[in-house]
Amino acid sequence: MEKKIALLPGDGIGKEVMDGAVEILKAIEEHYYHRFHFQYGMIGGAAIDEMNSPLPQETLQMCRESDAVLLGSVGGPKWDKNPSHLRPEKGLLALRKELDLYANLRPVETVESLLDSSPLKREYVEGVDFMIVRELTGGLYFGKPSERNVKNGEHTVVDTLFYKRDEMERIIERAFQLAQDRKKKVTSVDKANVLESSRMWREVAEEVAMKFPDVELQHMLVDHAAMALIHNPKQFDVIVTENMFGDILSDEASMLTGSLGMLPSASLSATGLHLYEPVHGSAPDIAGEDKANPVAMILSTAMMLRHSFKMEEEAEAIENAVKHVLDSGKRTADLTRKGEKPFSTSELVEEIKAALADDHAIFNIMEAYA
Amino acid sequence: MEKKIALLPGDGIGKEVMDGAVEILKAIEEHYYHRFHFQYGMIGGAAIDEMNSPLPQETLQMCRESDAVLLGSVGGPKWDKNPSHLRPEKGLLALRKELDLYANLRPVETVESLLDSSPLKREYVEGVDFMIVRELTGGLYFGKPSERNVKNGEHTVVDTLFYKRDEMERIIERAFQLAQDRKKKVTSVDKANVLESSRMWREVAEEVAMKFPDVELQHMLVDHAAMALIHNPKQFDVIVTENMFGDILSDEASMLTGSLGMLPSASLSATGLHLYEPVHGSAPDIAGEDKANPVAMILSTAMMLRHSFKMEEEAEAIENAVKHVLDSGKRTADLTRKGEKPFSTSELVEEIKAALADDHAIFNIMEAYA
Ligand SMILES: [Mg+2]
Ligand SMILES: [Mg+2]
Known part of the structure; x- marks a missing residue:
């Protein structure tokens, strides 16, 4: 070629x-x-x-x-x-x-000979092999308004988490496609118990999952995911999440291998x-x-x-x-x-x-x- | 009493x-x-x-x-x-x-005799002793609007990260007070390179720090903090941050001790x-x-x-x-x-x-x- x-x-x-x-x-x-x-x-x-x-x-x-x-x-x-x-x-x-x-893809795979370099114990990181798929162009880092205001002497500030449904769909679909060539499991990370955007995200994930009957879908709250990356990282295959959650979780996950x-x-x-x-x-x-x-x-x-x-x-x-x-x-x-x-x-x-x-x-x- | x-x-x-x-x-x-x-x-x-x-x-x-x-x-x-x-x-x-x-306070202190229960290697968690101070009543989990919209057939969703300056001030002040009775160091976590609310947060932290000359102030980006909690948790004394960052980081930190x-x-x-x-x-x-x-x-x-x-x-x-x-x-x-x-x-x-x-x-x- x-x-x-x-x-x-x-x-x-x-x-x-x-x-x-x-x-x-x-x-x-x-x-x-x-x-x-x-x-x-x-x-x-x-x-x-x-x-x-x-x-x-x-x-x-x-x-x-x-x-x-x-x-x-x-x-x-x-x-x-x-x-x-x-x-x-x-x-x-x-x-x-x-x-x-x-779509930002970050594979996290531990190498047997480098397990000693990881801050985590061998039994936790041996055999870890997953991919984080992070939405990269939407969400809180790009939404408007992002500004300060003063009203009756009170200073306030606002940032905006904005998504189009289509933006969610294309990134979640991408994650399912990737999972098809891997271990056929997608973990969709959100904060659906609190955020409306996360509730839409979860619905879209359910919808997309229907088109991929060979891939298993799991939902996980973002705070739980931050724990699971440490106490049981082997459970993951493809993790898909919105921009800011992906920023935090992918950097956290980068520590598992012991070297950036x-x-x-x-x-x-x-x-x-x-x-x-x-x-x-x-x-x-x-x-x-x-x-x-x-x-x-x-x-x-x-x-x-x-x-x-x-x-x-x-x-x-x-x-x-x-x-x-x-x-x-x-x-x-x-x-x-x-x-x-x-x-x-x-x-x-x-x-x-x-x-x-x-x-x-x-x-x-x-x-x-x- | x-x-x-x-x-x-x-x-x-x-x-x-x-x-x-x-x-x-x-x-x-x-x-x-x-x-x-x-x-x-x-x-x-x-x-x-x-x-x-x-x-x-x-x-x-x-x-x-x-x-x-x-x-x-x-x-x-x-x-x-x-x-x-x-x-x-x-x-x-x-x-x-x-x-x-x-103000949600979560101390994270490892106990010598339980270090074996931690997913992290002994040398990383031995002597860890810090406190996460999370703002609990503002930010993305409470801001309005938090809703869906349809315009010209396009489905969108929005959540709002809103803070009053006073809300930032009282929680950061609380963190500095706590640090005075501890190791006299505050790590303020934000995403100031991207979010306007984080830039205000950082300014307020600087201002509050002036009132506590005996306490050292360090700024850290939230994605970096997610890494640092794993590769160098001993550096922390008091971590102060807004609601959602605190939700994710405090749950991540809870894994260091090995038992919730x-x-x-x-x-x-x-x-x-x-x-x-x-x-x-x-x-x-x-x-x-x-x-x-x-x-x-x-x-x-x-x-x-x-x-x-x-x-x-x-x-x-x-x-x-x-x-x-x-x-x-x-x-x-x-x-x-x-x-x-x-x-x-x-x-x-x-x-x-x-x-x-x-x-x-x-x-x-x-x-x-x-
Ligand atoms: Mg990052
Ligand atoms: Mg939580």
């Missing part, structure tokens, strides 16, 4: 981990006879410095003409005092809005043009030192291959290579224990490439004998 | 744990020469059955005439199909509203009439079997002695007695490990009474020699 991929390294360690991801994609090209056209664009602080905008028109245009977008990370102390419209994060928010990326450096994410649109990025930030404190963990970025490219290009085999090959390398004890500094020598970013990428090549060689031999 | 205490056992295990709490209070009366007048009132399912109201007028009146209110728990499957106004939970919500209980049966709570008003209750529910599955863990209810009475009656010594005596009993391996069924014989509710209460008496005897001897 031939695909155009927009690469937006952004700031800080974004550049380094993006370099690693490109290496891996080139290996996939070679092993599986694909052709990837890479185009680089600027976003975030880098774009502010060079073009005085966190999301230059050229970058947006280039993304629109691509088949998928890979993003590193944005932000850093250098731009912390900038006015609101010249903040790096604004570039990412604007891109999400422009591309209508309404491990977690990829996807943001999907209705148009088919999706964005993939690591969950971690730009980590300015270690930027440029070849120390960053490239795994989250590399697993994000695997998600791209799966969700944008339907290259399931290639995606799994990357995931297996990463697992193989981590299981053999090779790790960047964020995951090493006392006395262990950490691998650099580029060394770890080389290891993952080597594992990919091995895996592919074995696959070819097996094919030849099949 | 002479005090009137309203006792509302409620439903399920509420009655059993209330009996235990009364035993302990009678022991305190005796050891410290106080006089407690107990008056029983009905609430929840029990009140619906007898008087066709989850909060009978008599009960409310009795509470108003008391110095403090102790509540067991309400609810059960028997009333699950009742119409909304005849649900047990409505009794508790109405009582909170009527008494204007705007351990956690007390207080709901404070501006009038000085406060309510105390365990965090756990009515556990209808084990009701009437003398199996329930009475510790949360007993620690709630300790909170009452401290916050309503300023009996700090008596409160600490109860807390020490509970700790002593748990440390000596005596536990109800929710906390025993395989092969251990559980104590019944009444047996555990007897043990705590005995520990109180011992502690008091030692205290008297020391006084005599002082």
